[in-house]
Amino acid sequence: MVDAIVTGGSFGLEDAPMTRDRSAGWAYFRSFGDVFEAGGSWYLTSAEAVQYAQQHPDLFSSARAFDSLGSPLPLVPIAMDPPEHVRYRRVLDPMLAPRVINAMDDELRRQLGILIDGFVDRGSCDGVADLAHLYPTQVFLTLFGMPLEDRDQFIEWAEFIIEHTGAAELEPNEQVVAVAGALFGYLQQFVDAKRHAPGDDMLSRILALSGEDAWTNEEVLGLCFLLTLAGLDTVTAEIGFLLFHLARDADLRRRVVLDPTLTAPLIEEVIRLEPPAPIQPRITTTEVEVAGVRIPAGKLVNIVVGAANRDPARFSSPNEINLESSDRGHFGFGGGIHRCLGSHLARRELRLALEEFHKRIPDYELAVGADPVVVWPSGTLHLTDLPLVFTAHGPS
């Protein structure tokens, strides 16, 4: 075992130049090494180190790592270790498998059509506010059998909680507790109603689990809470990044619009380059050695997938969209046993959104003077707005 103490020296999370250029931002992380320590926590930035941590949940625990979110409920299943984790995933994976999602395609396309037709005759839109911001919550409400009319209220609650929780907050403040209470109250209504009168939706299917598989009320609410935190703003962020890269690169846009089979490879590349959840926390359960560096027990370890996704040891064009080599096993959906539960749904949401957008708006670009930026540091990396212009025509 190597005994070197590797310190990140002057590393500061807030110093990463992420705002306008994630290539520079993640290069900043990589410049401190594959594995380094800064401010009492550790950072893994290479593909090898990230994969090692993801594939060794016995050494890198998730159970304590999500405490900073201050959830009063069990965060099922992200904050679980084996064997509890296995029990939840065995039940949840089939509910979000591709063959189940297939059944949602037509309804999601219909909803996208309505959203896009809402601005198609304006000749301009904000790709974030008018589409990316609204659609993922509609998908969640559809999946869980809740009314689309509640979308805006739901978004307001979820955004408030996401903005006011995370590593920056030492403990949940009173306002967050109040808003979380309102969200839980809303969700509880549906849990109660669907227990008595199940519908054809994921929430009803979870509530119908019986015997050893049955979930407590707290577990059900915990899952709803997690999907709200993990499944909405991440997809919002990624739609924003996809439209951003397409809008600023006319050649890329034309290629993808002319050949829709390139949509899926494009999505993989943009998730690789712009992962919306770029850093995942773990706590070491014992002293471990990663890429030749020793990390003591009980330390917070940040798995920096944003940096590992640009590791030249694994990716031949680390900082560029390359549709020809788009399948090189990126870490955008995490990895190991905690591989994003919603990865299949997220990919489908993104593909349908791009297909329906391009059907109606095949050519578009950034509005003059637009300067899309991300907020940093931030738990979910996302563009704050995305002003687009295009040739206006009537709704299809």
Next chain:
Amino acid sequence: MRVTIDAQRCTGHGRCYVVAPALFTDDERGFGQVIADGEVTSKHEEMARAVVLACPEQAIICSDS
């Protein structure tokens, strides 16, 4: 040439049946399954090599036997 999935490493990313639909299919959990005995015909050899690289967990094994 033959492909197999290392079940210890596979966590259900589902890339194999997207990248190499002639060799893999999805199961009810969204995990990949080898079609038949995983035998790779000469016309799918390139696909087999691509899927080894595509698996985020490096769980696909491509052997010469």
